[in-house]
């Protein structure tokens with residue numbers, strides 16, 4: 001999977017520090033995480049297609065995460081895409097999108113399938129499965145984990161024959177991880193005839209929150225954890241008041257989740273030298289990098 005950082009600042013856009021948006025691509029399909037103001041322009045600058053977007057995940061309704069959504073949606077349609085689009089996030093998104101369509105007197109000419117979230121959920125899309133979790137912010141907010149799907153288990157035909165499973169569609173179902181029931185009533189579990197599923201690359205995206213240490217299993221062991229680090233530890237009182245995290249707290253979450261790499265994002269423009277955020281996080285979690293607008297990461 002390839003990830004492009006379209007914006008890694010927080011609160012308001014500044015030159016060289018755009019507001020949150022990340023684009024994840026797998027086999028020609030794209031997934032957008034948040035859509036801060038100017039997202040469509042930054043996609044054009046990075047040479048990324050708008051028409052390949054299958055799903056947009058929006059963490060919460062604050063403007064730095066949502067003001068770019070109308071532009072992305074309109075452009076996707078204007079560039080000829082008629083494929084349905086999923087929008088996953090707070091339930092208010094449906095009102096927001098319908099209101100701008102109505103007031104801008106605009107028809108997107110493709111179907112939007114809203115997926116309103118209410119808690120920790122799992123959803124499946126063509127190239128990834130996605131887990132969600134409520135976070136601790138001033139308003140309803142969700143974290144996401146995206147994991148590549150579709151790699152099949154190694155199947156052992158000799159074991160299947162031994163159990164008496166006839167060669168055919170049942171073998172395929174077991175390879176996809178589904179249980180089957182034989183004519184004699186015997187239930188066969190996939191693990192009886194195949195290896196465990198191969199692990200796809202996994203990316204967790206957690207922003208605009210106090211540090212959380214009670215994530216569902218799906219958020220653990222990510223290859224890449226993108227976590228906000230709005231403040232330094234010496235400004236933790238601001239982080240607590242505004243429901244954000246410090247660089248040190250982000251690093252502690254990375255340790256807690258046993259992530260492979262940590263990417264710090266949503267930083268405040270108050271730090272002229274963002275390397276100090278990096279230094280602070282690395283004191284706790286060494287494999288940390290600082291997100292930069294336009295950065296590309298292979299996961």
Ligand SMILES: [Zn+2]
Nearest residue numbers: 010011064208
């Ligand atoms: Zn924000």
Ligand SMILES: [Zn+2]
Nearest residue numbers: 060062137208
């Ligand atoms: Zn926010």
